[in-house]
Amino acid sequence: xxxxxxxxxxxxxxxxxxxxxxxxxxxxxxxxxxxxxxxxxxxxxxxxxxxxxxxxxxxxxxxxxxxxxxxxxxxxxxxxxxxxxxxxxxxxxxxxxxxxxxxxxxxxxxxxxxxxxxxxxxxxxxxxxxxxxxxxxxxxxxxxxxxxxxxxxxxxxxxxxxxxxxxxxxxxxxxxxxxxxxxxxxxxxxxxxxxxxxxxxxxxxxxxxxxxxxxxxxxxxxxxxxxxxxxxxxxxxxxxxxxxxxxxxxxx
Numbered sequence: 001x002x003x004x005x006x007x008x009x010x011x012x013x014x015x016x017x018x019x020x021x022x023x024x025x026x027x028x029x030x031x032x033x034x035x036x037x038x039x040x041x042x043x044x045x046x047x048x049x050x051x052x053x054x055x056x057x058x059x060x061x062x063x064x065x066x067x068x069x070x071x072x073x074x075x076x077x078x079x080x081x082x083x084x085x086x087x088x089x090x091x092x093x094x095x096x097x098x099x100x101x102x103x104x105x106x107x108x109x110x111x112x113x114x115x116x117x118x119x120x121x122x123x124x125x126x127x128x129x130x131x132x133x134x135x136x137x138x139x140x141x142x143x144x145x146x147x148x149x150x151x152x153x154x155x156x157x158x159x160x161x162x163x164x165x166x167x168x169x170x171x172x173x174x175x176x177x178x179x180x181x182x183x184x185x186x187x188x189x190x191x192x193x194x195x196x197x198x199x200x201x202x203x204x205x206x207x208x209x210x211x212x213x214x215x216x217x218x219x220x221x222x223x224x225x226x227x228x229x230x231x232x233x234x235x236x237x238x239x240x241x242x243x244x245x246x247x248x249x250x251x252x
């Protein structure tokens with residue numbers, strides 16, 4: 001507050017307390033027009049939009065993401081969550097993975113700045129498994145969940161995500177008892193070990209419109225082919241695809 005004038009965040013909180021959602025929306029839109037350089041304010045606003053389910057303003061999530069791609073504000077996780085609800089699992093995984101990379105580079109996996117970031121890191125790991133489970137790579141999903149659990153549960157002692165992850169492992173193990181599920185899972189496991197089955201899995205991804213995962217399969221296979229020392233380990237979870245059709249793609 002400056003000279004008696006309330007700042008945007010205070011005005012939004014006041015409007016929320018009065019349940020004046022239309023005013024919250026107006027203040028939010030205006031902030032994105034007038035205060036685009038204020039990352040913390042806009043991150044707060046995106047949180048308000050998500051928490052209060054004001055999804056008619058979801059375009060502001062994308063505006064924030066494009067302006068602050070490596071922000072630790074969990075806006076990409078909000079986007080990922082909404083994408084799963086419309087079964088866009090490939091895009092959902094891409095968004096959540098990008099957030100995990102941002103938290104890694106900002107050292108938030110080691111020492112999260114607050115409980116909100118902790119919670120959404122937990123959610124991001126969970127959402128990152130979306131497209132893998134849909135594509136039949138359930139063991140990969142289990143590896144992600146187990147790694148997340150080693151951080152969330154053992155280091156941070158987050159009971160909520162401990163239970164969520166435990167339930168997910170039970171579900172994945174049960175699904176892997178199905179012969180068909182086990183067959184495709186084995187093919188994915190062989191791929192992640194040696195690059196085998198790349199053509200078949202690439203075509204599977206394209207068939208299911210998992211374009212990002214298809215490109216990832218192609219790039220991983222190239223690494224296996226040209227680098228005898230290459231292996232898929234935990235670090236691969238955080239690797240992103242860079243580039244474009246013209247200049248080519250790179251996984252790093």
